[in-house]
Amino acid sequence: MTTAETTKSKQFELSMDDTGILHLRWAHQAVIEATDAEEAIRTLNTLCGLTRHPLLVDMATISRVSREARSVFGGPCLASPVALLGASPVDSVLAHFVLSMNKANRTKRFFTSRVEAIIWLNQHTKM
Template sequence: MADFTITDDAGILEVLWRPGVRIGPAELDVLANTITHFPRWHASPVLVHLDLVRHITQPARRMLIAYHHAGPIGLTGRDPVDRVLAAFIVQSRSRTRYFTERGEARAWLSSLGAAGGRPVPAR
């Protein structure tokens, strides 16, 4: 059984982790190797659903903080565990933001587009 699924939904790569997954360096390595099979993965907006993640090891947290993705990364979650996990990830060198609603995260990612361009000004 895989620890995650990745889909390309209208140019946004979505990562959905297996319920209760414990993420360590090995799981991040598999994710990194898998995501490279998607066209333009290095600059694509990425949406990561944290709702089902229950633990990210300290070495994996260091890896996430050190990672730099050219496109923006949106994180979604709803409970205090998700917020704690997101607090570590948003410290990365990537343009990353946490949301409680999938639709808000997708709107933000769409407004930035590939390679993390500037947001479209609100009218």
């Protein structure tokens, strides 16, 4: 992956690679609150401009996502489709909870393999 543009904050790093896939990586043991989610969405929308882009969210090292943050993630943004990447059964439970609560109109799925997630994003972007 060649990174075209990267933005860093205290809680996350967001980059867009040369294929147009956004990569959101949360800080190790991040506790994600509504303000963090709002900053991530604002940054994501700025990177997207006026165009939808696929998003790979690496959530393998986060500690917790607050209810308010989950609500923010359920709101409008220019990322679609969205692949959530985790490493453990706990990540899977958290991701499926977030996915079930998230009623935003965008295709989303949980993965434990980065390669499979990127293949899925590419397939769903070309649809």
